[in-house]
Amino acid sequence: MGRLVPAVTRSLDILELFLEGDGTLSAPEVTRRLQLPRTTVHELLTTLAARSYLVQIPDQPGRYRLGVRTYQLGSRYAEQLDLAAEGQQVAREVAETCDETVHVAILEDTDVIYIAKVDSTHAVRMVSAAGRRLPAHCTSVGKMLLASLPQPELEARLKGREFTAMTPASITDPDELVAALAAVRERGVAVEHRESNPDVSCVAAPVRDSAGRVVAALSISVPMIRWSEERERELAELAAKGAGDLSVRLGHRGA
Structure with missing residues (x-):
């Protein structure tokens, strides 16, 4: 069995957080809940958003929800x-x-x-x-x-x-x-x-x-x-x- 890739594991941990609550999160909330460095969280959120796995909520700056790519995978x-x-x-x-x-x-x-x-x-x-x-x-x-x-x-x-x-x-x-x-x-x-x-x-x-x-x-x-x-x-x-x-x-x- 190959080793787990930390960046991928952290990205998946972030996505799974959106299964709880109202389905929206901010970067500080992700940082606090996963106990990750703020810079790391920012980079991962930016990457996930760039690939449409997350999207920023227009009327709530700094908050994210799941993007269309997760819907496509689920479908x-x-x-x-x-x-x-x-x-x-x-x-x-x-x-x-x-x-x-x-x-x-x-x-x-x-x-x-x-x-x-x-x-x-x-x-x-x-x-x-x-x-x-x-x-x-x-x-x-x-x-x-x-x-x-x-x-x-x-x-x-x-x-x-x-x-x-x-x-x-x-x-x-x-x-x-x-x-x-x-x-x-x-x-x-x-x-x-x-x-x-x-x-x-x-x-x-x-x-x-x-x-x-x-x-x-x-x-x-x-x-x-x-x-x-x-x-x-x-x-x-x-x-x-x-x-x-x-x-x-x-x-x-x-x-």
């Missing part, structure tokens, strides 16, 4: 909570239809984080958990999410990355990954065979928000003993339908 957090809750419900509906393991995942840098999961009832099934993080290039959800990024952002995320293998089938060559992502964009769904687990194949489809942005992916994972080309086609359609249903729940109204 994004709320969106993710909604996504997780709605994703769990849709994943349950999809799993009831196919009796296979269903995940919903989001992209963080070049990893995916699973935010919802419903298990198959079969004795042979995928072992995983919500909250698990995996390299995006090894998973169907990850390839779906990477393929949905604007090209400049995709290139920036992949630049200089080392693509480690989870299984012998994992993609580790950057050019091969770029080609695979192009195929995902063309097909509209992503498939991976034994790339994250040597005994499992998966298919994934994109989940969009009210603005049409891809914010998550829904996947169906199947042990190889139950996998076939026909099953892949069936599950690709089901994953696309489930992802579409989740998109509608998030306010998406596009095609």
